Amino acid sequence: MVIQNIARYGEWESPITVGSVTSKSRALSSPRVHSGRTFYLETEETGNSCIVEISKDGLKDRLPPEYSASNTVYEYGGAAFDVMSDGRLMFSNKDNTVHVLDPDRGEVLRLVANPVLRYSNFNAHPTSAWVLAVEEDHERDTPDQVKNYVVAINGDTGKVKRIASGADFYYTPQFSPDGTKVAWLEWNHPYLPFNAAKLAWCDWLSDAEVDNFQELRDSEGAVEPRWGPDGTLYYGREINGYRQLFCTNPGKDTPSWIRLEGLEEAELGQIIWWQGSQTYCPLSKKHLIAAAVTHGAANLVLIDLQKFSWSQLAEPTTLSDMAFDAMARLSDHSALVIGSGTVTSQTLYRIHIDEESPRIEVIRKSSDEEFDPALYSRPEAVCFRAPEGTLPPLIIFAHGGPTGCAGPGLKLRTQFFTSRGYAFFYINYTGSTGYGREYRESLFGNWGITDADDAVECAEYFLSQGRVKPGGVGITGPSGGGYEVLQAMTRHPKTFTAGLCVCGVSNVKELGEFTHKLESKYIAALAIPQGTPDDLIDSIYYERSPIFHASQIEKPLMLIHGTKDTVVPIEQARAIVRVIEEGGGDIELVEAEGQGYTLDGSAKMWLEHEERWWEKTLVK
Known part of the structure; x- marks a missing residue:
C-alpha cells in the first residue's frame, strides 16, 4: 500500500538537503592533458580548488591542502594551471603567487611572489620550461592605471618576460603545437570584448624572444582562440548575428568560415567575462567537438572539418549545459568534457569517437549523492500531490553578467x-548570450529597464496561466541579476512578493567609478544610450539606480553580500539598506565576512538563508 502525504507547496519533504547541495557537491573545471597525464580542478564548498590527476589507479589529489589553485586577475580570475613539458604543473595560488608542483613528490616550489602582480591563463610550451600567462600589474591600483600583459614565465628559474604589451586587455595566450607561434586576444577601452577583441599572434624564438607581431583583420569580437594539432588556428566570431567557428593558418591563409548546415543560428565559442573558456576542442585535422548553443541550450556535436557536416554526440539528458573551461583533447579520437544534462548534474566525461557509435565514459561526478531521476523537475510535467486548489510559489532567478546565460543542465541547488514544491524559472532576459547578437545587444543603453521588465512579464505570464500561487512570486539573482531584483522591485513594486538580492548593484554611476578595470567601461555601455548628450548622462544614472527609488519598494527584501567583494563593493548593499530602513521598509542584510564576489566559501550560508527567506515570504 502506498501512503501519500499532503503538504503545502514549499513544504514538501525532500531528500535533497543543504548538505547535498554544498558539502556533498563540488565544481569541476579545467581539464588539462600532457604526455598521457590528465588533470582537472575540483572546487570544494570552502572555495578551495584542488588539482586532481586521473590515473590508472583512480583519482589522486596532487595539490597539498595549504594551497588553492586560483587567482584574481581581472578580479574574476582565470585558468589557474597547466601541465609543463616535463610533467610538472605551474599554478597560481589563491594569494596570486605562482608555483610549480611536482605531482609525484607533492613538492611545491614558489616561483613568483610580488604583491602587486597577478597571473592567470597559463599555457605551457610543448618542449621547454616556458609557460605563457596573462600578467596584471596593480602597482597603481585604480581601474585606469592597472596594466595587463602577455608574459612568459620560466618554470625552472622564475624569470618573467613580457612578450605583448600596449593593449588594455589580453586573454587566452596559446602556444602552437610545435611551439613556434603564440596567439592571444586583445582589445582596448572603451570597447568590450564581445565586439572588439582581436586575434593576434607572433613568432616564438628561443629563450622567450618573439618577433613578427600580427593581428588578424576582420576578427573583431573573436573568442576562444584554439590551435588544432596540425597548426590550424581556430576561433569564434559573429557572422549574420550568430557566433560561428573560423579557422586560419597564420601567415598563409585568409580566415575560413566553418559553415555547418543546421547550425547557422547556433553560438559556437563562449562570450564570458571569466577568461579561459574552452567550449570547443580540435581533435585532429578532420574532427572537432563543440558545444553548439541554441536558445540558451547546448548540444555536444562532432564536426567533420573536411565534409562540413556534424552529428550529435550526447542526448540533452546527459549533456545540455557546457560552459567556461570545459574541454580538453586527449587524442585524435577522444576528449575530456565537463557538463550537465537535464537529469544529470555536472560530470567529467571521457568522450570516444573512434567507434561505430560515440561512447561516453563517466570519470567524476560533481555530487556524492544519487537521487531517483523521478524527483528532478524537468521540461516535462512532474506531478506531486498537494492540497487541492493550491498552486506553487514561484522563484524567478536572474543570472549575473548581465551578458551571461542560464543553461538547462541539472543543478542540485535548483532541485x-x-x-x-517551489516552481523555479531561470530567465534569460534581454541581453543574455546564446540567442544571437541582436538579442544580446538589445540591452545596451537599456540596462535596468528592459531586463527588469522582462522579469515582470515572466511573473505576470505564469500568474495569468494559473500555474503559480498569486501573492507567492519571488525574484532573486547575483550581481547583474541582483541589480535586476532591485530594479524590478522599484519599477514594479506590486508584482513580486519578496526579493533576494545577492551582491547586487544599487548605485550605477558609483559602480562605474569604483569597479575594477575590466568592467569600468561596461557600466556606461549598458546604461547610457549611444549619442546621449553629456549633460543628460547623470540623470540617466540617477534614473537607473535603485538607491534613489528605494522608497518605491513595498515588499520584503533580503540582501546577501561579501565584505571583500571587489567587483560590486559591499557599500552598494549597505547604502540601500540604510535608505530602506530609514523609510521603515522590511529589509535584511546578511554580510558574508571575508567573502568576495562569488561567495565561494559561503554556499551553505547562502542556501540556508535563502530557504528561510522564501519559506517566510512565499510559503507562510
Missing part, C-alpha cells in the same frame, strides 16, 4: 527548491 533543492523544486523538490520542496
